[in-house]
Amino acid sequence: METKDLTPTFIAKKPCGCVVFAMVDEPNPSPQYRNELAKEIANCIKQGLTIEKVTVDYIRNLKTMGCTCDKVKKIQPKDSSQSVMELKV
Numbered sequence: 189m190e191t192k193d194l195t196p197t198f199i200a201k202k203p204c205g206c207v208v209f210a211m212v213d214e215p216n217p218s219p220q221y222r223n224e225l226a227k228e229i230a231n232c233i234k235q236g237l238t239i240e241k242v243t244v245d246y247i248r249n250l251k252t253m254g255c256t257c258d259k260v261k262k263i264q265p266k267d268s269s270q271s272v273m274e275l276k277v
Contacts, residue, residue, distance in 0.1 A: 192243070192245045193243065193244040193245045193248070194243045194244070194245065195212055195213070195214075195215070195243060195244045196212070196213040196241055196242075196243065197210055197211065197212050197213060197241070197242055197243060197244050197246070197247055198210070198211050198213055198225070198229060198239060198240070198241055198242075199239070199240050199241075199242055199246075199247070200229075200232035200235075200237035200238065200239055200240075201237060201238045201240065202237060202255055202257075203236070203238075204255065204257045206252075206254065206255040206256060206257060207247075207250060207253055207254075208237065208253075208254055208255055209228070209232055209237065210247050210253070211225055211228055211229075212244060213225065213241070
């Protein structure tokens with residue numbers, strides 16, 4: 189019988205649904221780890237990612253980690269007479 193790891197873990201998802209970040213919420217973390225976790229989650233939120241709390245088992249069962257969608261970078265024009273360019277990177 190397989191044991192499931194139900195340790196809480198924070199993940200961050202892009203708007204497309206791809207998981208691009210995971211960090212375990214340790215049961216008895218040091219103050220330093222707790223601060224690092226808070227900073228990383230805040231950074232994800234600033235990037236527009238959605239935060240969810242799942243289990244380590246959920247992470248282990250993901251088929252892929254990282255964004256598998258086409259990546260498009262929009263280049264803003266220097267003046268309004270030009271249109272926005274999209275480049276796949």
